[in-house]
Amino acid sequence: MAAQDPDPTAEFRRNESWLFDTTAGAYVRKTAVALLTLVVFAFVLFPLYWMVVTAFKTTAEIQQIPPTVFPNDFSLEGFRLVVESSIQAGGYTSLFANLFGWQASSAIDIDILSLVLNSLKVAIGAGAIALVFGTAASYVLSRRDFAGKNALMSIFLASLMFPGTAIMVPEWELVSALGLFNTHLVLIFIYGAMTAPFVVWLMKGFFDDFPDSIIEASRIDQCSSIETFWYVIVPMARNSLIASFIFAFLLAWNELVFALTLLDNSRYTVPPGLLTFVQGFNTQWNVVAAASIIISLPVLLGLAYIQRYFVQGLTGGAIKG
Template sequence: MKRRLIAIAADGALILYFVFALFPVAWMIILSLKPANELFSTYFSFAPTLDSYRTVLGAGHDEGVPFLRFFVNSLVVSLGAVGLSLAIGLPAAYAAARWRFRGSENLMFTLLSFRFAPELTVIIPLFVLYQKLGLFDTYVGMIWVLQLVTLPLIVWIMRSYFSDLSPEVEQAALLDGYTRKQAFFKVALPLVRPGIAAVSLLAFIFAWNNFVFPLILTSSEAQTVTVGALSFLGGDRPKYNLTAAAALVSVVPPLLLALTIQRYLVRGLSFGAVKS
């Protein structure tokens, strides 16, 4: 009986925590469905409307905020950053897993430290450089700076996946006449495909959610959804319903990507482990 009461109490606590954790999401949905004239006068009793989503997507009243352009900007810079990071990071991770030398672990730790370093420590020098080089408020500038977010993550995680592969598989390919480059592309990469899917999703989410770099290094042309969603809060009366709708719309791409590669994601997250 005592064990049953403990189990019921544990389940109840878990449910309460689940409700507490999801309440902000539910509140965002409620805000996005509220009419503008009932935004501050009601809590849960109101007539739901999709006007906020129509406005955010450009089909309703013009609020002067080109959110769809910000949405496209986020897709371009996030996909570009992940693609470039994969092109550079996969060979780097493979080399780090297969060839060890004196100081290699220190080099990897230094690379990883770029991911954990506060973005504010480099934002002022980057701002000055971007102004001088003409990269401010450009796609190229945003893709390049997001390498600081995505590349260390890809190299560090994928190194563990390549380390889990038996070198004998590649040695057999070399004996069959493959070059090292062919063994990498035709043998190693297909075997770690689940890991590539998992790390690509993580890198995309980190790039998509980045706020500091777009805030400082863009103004309008390359601005992303993380900064653009806050544009609805300007003016005499903040439009929280539009901000909530914009935030929920911006969740769609990472969610769709996760559902698309779900089969690889489950295998990828359990295939390897980060090694020290």
């Protein structure tokens, strides 16, 4: 039908503007859109491109003026320095010398391996806390009504807005008073507290939509409410649970303020560790870029998964992409 009569509304769609009614106008529009696209996306993508090419330049090329837009020599020096420096800082130099006959020696000082291990520890811990506590709470908040429920949900939502800079000073005082300064444990708790409310909101959205008939069916099969939750609902919620965990993991992986103020540099996670190196004397940018790429990989993997849940959480589940 559409083929016979391509656009029955054409005559009603006439516009007042020459931009829409003439061929010249169409070209102007198309050119404008193309230019706009180019400028906007160059702004977004160029810094990423710059990070990648910088990582593959030699140290000599980094210091060249003017900078080269493509690397002259495709070099892995940046990555090599990161790895060697980690080997050295971790005290594995002799091990590698014996095993491979390869003497790791690095003039730079950035121990990515231990930073990553610290971050993994904190991020997995925070993810687990947020997931378990958040999901348990969200189930009850979705299924039961009780006094103060809406207020509690609002407090959780508001608490997502504060962490970081607004409370770093009193947080320092609290952590010192608890005797937990310079422990990864306290960061796990804080990141858990920062992300659990998000998990509550995300999972509550899931439970609100969960069909009652399934729960009734399991009740007829003599499941208690806890059993229904554990054996029926949790398996079906797998995707949302994974998204919740990734969200908490990424926040902990990226967080700078608390890691910087509540840890000594011996126990730094990735963000303050990289910061120290960047702000150090005579920064070697190919090493920074190489290290940046390494520590960004988990984030990029997680992104692919959580993108749509992320919008859902921010907008109250109004739109489900």
